Amino acid sequence: MTRARQRLALAAAVVALAALRFITRGPAADSWDAVGFMNAVHDFDLAAFQPHFPGYPVYVALCKVVRDPQLVSAIASAATALALWRLGGAGRGGWIALGLWAGALSPWLTGGAALADATATALVAAAFAALTFDGAGAALLGGVALALTLGTRVSYWPLALSFALVVARWRPPRDRLPALAGFVAATLAWLIPFVAVVGLPELVALGRVHLAGQFADWGGSIATRPNVAARALAFVRDLAYDGLWPNVFALVAALIGCAFLARRPSPRARALAAAVVVPYALWAFFAQNILEQPRHLLPLVAVACVAIGRAAVLRPLVGVELVALAFAASTPLVVRRGPPAAAVVAERAAARYGRDVVVFARRSARVMQAAEPTLQAHTADRVSEILGTLERLAVLPRHVLFVAEELADDDPSRTRPADGSLHFCRDPRVDRQSPCVTLRSYNLHP
Numbered sequence: 001m002t003r004a005r006q007r008l009a010l011a012a013a014v015v016a017l018a019a020l021r022f023i024t025r026g027p028a029a030d031s032w033d034a035v036g037f038m039n040a041v042h043d044f045d046l047a048a049f050q051p052h053f054p055g056y057p058v059y060v061a062l063c064k065v066v067r068d069p070q071l072v073s074a075i076a077s078a079a080t081a082l083a084l085w086r087l088g089g090a091g092r093g094g095w096i097a098l099g100l101w102a103g104a105l106s107p108w109l110t111g112g113a114a115l116a117d118a119t120a121t122a123l124v125a126a127a128f129a130a131l132t133f134d135g136a137g138a139a140l141l142g143g144v145a146l147a148l149t150l151g152t153r154v155s156y157w158p159l160a161l162s163f164a165l166v167v168a169r170w171r172p173p174r175d176r177l178p179a180l181a182g183f184v185a186a187t188l189a190w191l192i193p194f195v196a197v198v199g200l201p202e203l204v205a206l207g208r209v210h211l212a213g214q215f216a217d218w219g220g221s222i223a224t225r226p227n228v229a230a231r232a233l234a235f236v237r238d239l240a241y242d243g244l245w246p247n248v249f250a251l252v253a254a255l256i257g258c259a260f261l262a263r264r265p266s267p268r269a270r271a272l273a274a275a276v277v278v279p280y281a282l283w284a285f286f287a288q289n290i291l292e293q294p295r296h297l298l299p300l301v302a303v304a305c306v307a308i309g310r311a312a313v314l315r316p317l318v319g320v321e322l323v324a325l326a327f328a329a330s331t332p333l334v335v336r337r338g339p340p341a342a343a344v345v346a347e348r349a350a351a352r353y354g355r356d357v358v359v360f361a362r363r364s365a366r367v368m369q370a371a372e373p374t375l376q377a378h379t380a381d382r383v384s385e386i387l388g389t390l391e392r393l394a395v396l397p398r399h400v401l402f403v404a405e406e407l408a409d410d411d412p413s414r415t416r417p418a419d420g421s422l423h424f425c426r427d428p429r430v431d432r433q434s435p436c437v438t439l440r441s442y443n444l445h446p
Contacts, residue, residue, distance in 0.1 A: 010085065017102050018078035025070045025112030027339045029370035031433070032363040034114040037069050038370070046198055046206050053210035055203075057194040058123075058151035059116040069114035076122035077101075077111030083125035084302060086132055088309035096319035097309030103326030106243040106294055106301050108334050109430060117295045120153035125302055127163055128276070131171065139167065139175035143182030151190035155288070158279035159299060165275045220289025235285055238294035243301040246429045247329035254325050257318045261311040277303055292433040337430040341437035342403070343371035344424040349439060350375045352419060353399045360386050361403035364437055382408045383415065386442055400442040405434070414443045 029035045036051040041063050046055050063069040081098045088097030101107050110117045123145050130142035146163050149156050160183075167179050195203060215221050222231065245251040265273070280299055288296040312319025338344075342361070346368035349357055358376040359368060360383075368377040376397065378389050383402060390396060401418055422439035 010082070013098060013102075014078045014082050017081050017098075018074050020102070021074035021077045021108065021111035022071055024108070024334050025074065026109070026337055026430075027343065027371075028070055028114050029343070029367055030113060030340050031115075031431075032366045034069075035366045035370045037063065037114045037116070041067065041069065044197070047202070053203075053206045054154045055194060055198065056116045056152060058148050058190050059119050059153070061190075062119065070112055073111055073113055073115065073118040076119040077107055079122040080107070080118070080125045080302060083122065083129040084305050084309070086129040087125070087306045089313065091313070092316045092319070093309040093311075093313040095309075096312045096316065096323060097305045099320075099323035100244070100305040100308060100326055101302065103323055103330055104244045104301060104305070105246040105326075105330040105333060105429065106238075106298055108330055110295050110298055115295070116153045117298050120149050120156050121298050121302055123149040123152055124156055124159050124163075124299060128166070131163075131166060136175050136178040139171060140178035140182040142167075143179040143184075144186040147183045147186030148190065150187065151194075155283075155296075156280070156299065158283045159276075161279045162276045166272065169275070170272065215287070219287075220291055220293070222286045225289075225291055231285060231290060234291045235281075235297070238290055238297040239300055239304065242294035242429055242432070243297060244304065245325055245329045246333055250325040250329035254322050257322050257325075258308065258311075260318050261308065261315060263311065273303075273307070294432060333427060333430055336427075338426055339371070340367055340431060341424045341426055341434060342367040345422050345437045345439055346372040346375050346377065348421050348424075349401060352421070353397075356397050357399040357401060358390070358393070358397045359401045359403070359439065360389070360407065360442075362406040364403050364406055364434060380407060383442065390444075396444075400444065401439040402442055404438045404440045405436060416441050416443060 028038050033051065036049050037056070037060070039045075039048075039050040040060050043050055044060060044064075046053055051060065059069075059072070062072045066072050081101045084097040084101050085094035088094035107118075107121075110121075127142045127145035127149060130138045130145060132138075142163065146160055150160060163179075167176055171179070198206075213219060215223050218224070222228075225231065240255075241251055245254045277300065284290055284296050284300070290296055308322060309319065312322070342364035346359070349359060350372045355374060355376075358378065359365070360378050360380040361368065362379060362381060365377040365379045368375055380386055380389060380402070386400065386402065390400065401422070402415075418439045418441045423437070425436040428435040
């Protein structure tokens with residue numbers, strides 16, 4: 001294939017991938033976080049969790065320009081594929097890495113979601129792809145992309161350490177200053193306006209509250225979910241099953257294929273892989289909610305695509321098989337995923353009870369309100385908090401419901417099953433956090 005034809009084929013593949021992501025996108029208000037980003041397009045307000053701290057200023061700025069967070073993610077996912085093609089060797093290995101990224105489940109889901117993950121992954125992949133080019137200019141662009149990564153999703157900060165290590169160890173010394181200069185300049189470019197809009201005192205106050213909750217209450221870190229064995233199983237599941245081949249038979253076949261590709265890497269390749277993977281893997285394992293959010297391993301899925309692509313250079317047919325298995329396993333899930341469970345039961349409750357109902361939940365309340373604006377959905381952490389909220393309502397609805405999976409049922413005498421239709425589940429492979437939602441009734445007069 002001539003260089004011109006290769007460029008044309010690559011451009012067509014990237015555009016097709018962006019279109020595929022956007023056409024197969026799910027509902028915009030698919031999760032608590034997604035609703036926050038959708039609201040932030042029209043009203044950026046950290047105090048109202050639009051979005052939540054730390055604010056994701058680069059992603060929100062892009063969403064305000066494009067006016068569609070899902071379109072931003074679709075374009076970003078396609079841009080990641082381009083970077084992985086380069087990191088995979090810009091030949092057979094690059095095409096396999098691109099194809100695997102296109103068909104894998106986690107990149108597919110995040111590539112059509114109103115979330116910052118796809119955009120942050122695109123930027124960090126671009127940062128490392130820039131280092132495959134020679135010259136100080138490439139190092140400078142890599143530093144800029146890395147700074148924008150942190151402005152998009154600050155939890156990718158371990159990848160900044162990896163980038164710095166790669167530059168320090170494997171780039172010429174003359175490239176270190178341009179990389180640092182690009183990083184500092186781009187960081188100031190998004191940080192100064194962000195602080196000016198939010199206000200430094202408010203940002204610090206929100207940060208304290210959020211970080212305390214993230215690591216001591218609801219964030220899903222090892223401090224709140226300390227079962228190491230469960231976290232290890234979830235880590236593997238998020239990477240191989242939810243990440244790449246979300247079907248048991250496809251996964252087994254893929255692992256057999258990967259065994260055929262296995263070969264002893266060079267010392268340089270091992271050191272480079274460790275520098276890129278280990279910092280973020282440790283951070284995700286101990287500090288991220290990997291039990292319920294497979295998307296936290298999205299950067300490692302990208303690394304896996306590159307590694308498989310490079311390993312398949314000598315056996316491209318095996319690489320093509322792995323790509324086909326990813327598409328075969330992921331496509332049915334993406335096409336049939338449907339709306340979130342909370343949205344379905346919200347629409348059913350509104351249709352059954354009209355305005356004479358109020359629903360209490362934690363994370364699902366936001367999704368319900370977005371799906372059915374006429375429904376009264378309030379946030380509560382425990383069933384015991386329901387009465388306090390009801391006392392503040394001007395008109396007391398006849399039907400009081402709550403999401404059984406999200407609130408602690410601390411007074412069984414006051415609760416009972418609601419209508420059987422007010423229960424819905426979707427495949428947990430597309431929603432590990434809230435695959436099922438069941439509404440129960442709260443009795444004011446037991």
